[in-house]
Amino acid sequence: MEVKRRKFQGVLNILSFNRHFYIFGLIALLLVIVSQIVLQWPIVLFWIIILAFLYGLLMPLIVSAYVYDFSGYYHFDWLKKTGISNSNPDLILNINAGFDETSFILESHFPQATLKVFDFYNPEKHTEQAIVRARKVSLIFPDTAQIATDFIPLHDKSVDMIFLLSAAHEIRSQQEKIVFLKECYRLCKPTGQVIMVEHLRDLPNFIAFSIGFTHFFSRRVWRKAFKTAGFSSLSETKFTPFMSVFNCCP
Structure with missing residues (x-):
């Protein structure tokens, strides 16, 4: 599609x-x-x-x-520009917080791979009005599965690429972030990758969103969360001054 x-x-x-x-x-x-x-x-x-x-x-x-x-964000050319490549992935996950603009695009970008889509939205924990409204108009990829952030129903070391595209910041608790990323770590093959794209709580986003930049988290917070979850490698590339692409490997 x-x-x-x-x-x-x-x-x-x-x-x-x-x-x-x-x-x-x-x-x-x-x-x-x-x-x-x-x-x-x-x-x-x-x-x-x-x-x-x-x-x-x-x-x-x-x-x-x-x-x-x-900026071409939805063309996904930034994957190559930021040095992220996996030419023959078998299984890709796209995990969102109930607003999905990317799964159909990812499916066309990786036609040879199996794409599974998960939604971790929990109305009791994720209470931002913006995401509540976004869910009402979001496209729903076929067979999208609802999950909790502490369990993704797949086997250990079975996934090549996990995409977290402007979604992970909806997990507001640092402990919940770590638990969720531990699940991502569990699923990744030894050569797997977690690709996370996020605005950061930094100067460019303060200039852009003023007090609204507090909705995002700092680079330090994300690095600590990934390290605590077990990831050994984490690189960051700026995609525009306002967004960062994190490539995290087990």
């Missing part, structure tokens, strides 16, 4: 899934304008606040358009 993305689908997703943030932001902006009209407070301060609000509302959309609509 070929899946074609609409123009600016990345931006439209951000607006749709985070609409509560934009509604509250626009209401607050309106209140600032009304208060200035009524109270006549200093015009310089007024414009500083207005510009800060506009920056906070518009910059995430601009960066999202760059990353998800214009």
